[in-house]
Amino acid sequence: MNEWLSIEKVEELAAQYEALGPLMGLLPPFIEAFLPFLPLVVFVIANASAFGFWYGFLLSWVGTVAGSYAVFLLIRKYGGNRFFSFLTKPVKVQKLIKWVERNGFGPLFILICFPFTPSALVNLVAGLSNMNKKNYLFALMLGKLVMILMIAYIGYDLRALLTQPIRTLVMFFLIFLLWLVGKWFERRLTKRVEEDFKSFSSLDPSNKKE
Template structure:
């Protein structure tokens, strides 16, 4: 059933993808920021395999940063309006907004470094927060740089990846480790978000109490 899925056919598909031109390599990561169900991981590997490590990396990096920043800007402008205002009613979103506003660059940078982080949620929360646009752009540039380059480096030689079992095993192990570490960091951040939000709520309630 999958006889066609061999190294030569994959290389041929890569050549056909490259023939579409570099614009497609920019557009697909850009669209993923709006449609998070699209496979960014696959787009980055396709770009690195078709255009080489560095050009493929640049196409993916620029595309995903542009898309993420446009989403952030749209949410920043319309997030409090009636059209999107319902989003801020969710307690989880409120917690994340509070976390971003009190901690800024560091946590977002860490989350954006890992390929399995829900970056659409990060863009949304950052847009709803009071984080400065310039600061978020720098966060995107740095975090996406690490993430996109890691994926590009893993997948830039697709033929070697498919024909050398040891190399494939190492790559799969690295991907698994990235997933595990990313989830661990996400879990720890969620716990801190919860604790900080509860503390802020408690302090706000005490501040509203009667004064002597």
């Protein structure tokens, strides 16, 4: 992973992107939605470096939104199939599905905004829930807009990270701050899910002993 994050590697990717055209800027963020172990941050920075800040941001945003929504639609259509039943077995997933169904747009939007949120889990939970398709697309578009804009702004001028130490310090501070806020929200969300699930279980007559 470290070699992916080197400036030389990202600049090499940027040069390839520019040579192959806009389609190359769209495909990696799209594919990352299906293969979440790929480095989305690197693709976004490479796009911003190759195509310029705004155009690179647009390509990254369209690619990742399209990919994430495609995953959501696939989960929505085939998630109930017995072959994919393993997706819904974990207790954490079940709790998140019920919580998303009760709380909807707001929490998902905030989660999607943070670059360290496991987007694969968000797409999975939203797809398995009964959340309206248009509402999820809207949350996805807005959340990814914020996230991609932040990443593109931080990394569009890679060489400046070496020649402008103050900017570099600010960048790392922002990344660390985003990580802290994301972790805080994740812990708060987990706690809220647990509380809501216990409350819901206590009110559900089927869970009471006769």
